[in-house]
Amino acid sequence: MKQVLVTYATKPECAEENARLVGEVFAELHARAPRGLHYVVLRRGDGTFMHFVQQDDGATGLSDLESFRAFQQAVSERWRERPVVADVEVVGSYGMAPKTD
Numbered sequence: 001m002k003q004v005l006v007t008y009a010t011k012p013e014c015a016e017e018n019a020r021l022v023g024e025v026f027a028e029l030h031a032r033a034p035r036g037l038h039y040v041v042l043r044r045g046d047g048t049f050m051h052f053v054q055q056d057d058g059a060t061g062l063s064d065l066e067s068f069r070a071f072q073q074a075v076s077e078r079w080r081e082r083p084v085v086a087d088v089e090v091v092g093s094y095g096m097a098p099k100t101d
Contacts, residue, residue: 004086007083011080015043024070034059037059037061
């Protein structure tokens, strides 16, 4: 299982557009319901976004979604700070992402 946290800050004038595009990704996820893919996006008031992805081996990835590819188009124009990508491990969770062994 792959677990990744991506954190970046958007320009103030781009935060709403970024959130709208993220919403389209979730709409496609709900429509397609891919197994083995778990995704949550958090937004802070300062325009910082945090994307957490859990993907089982062999599962559909975000890059397989048309809406995610649309989200990635011109994404660098929305950034105030470039993304920091980190492999992470869930240490504990309640009602969110399951802990894996």
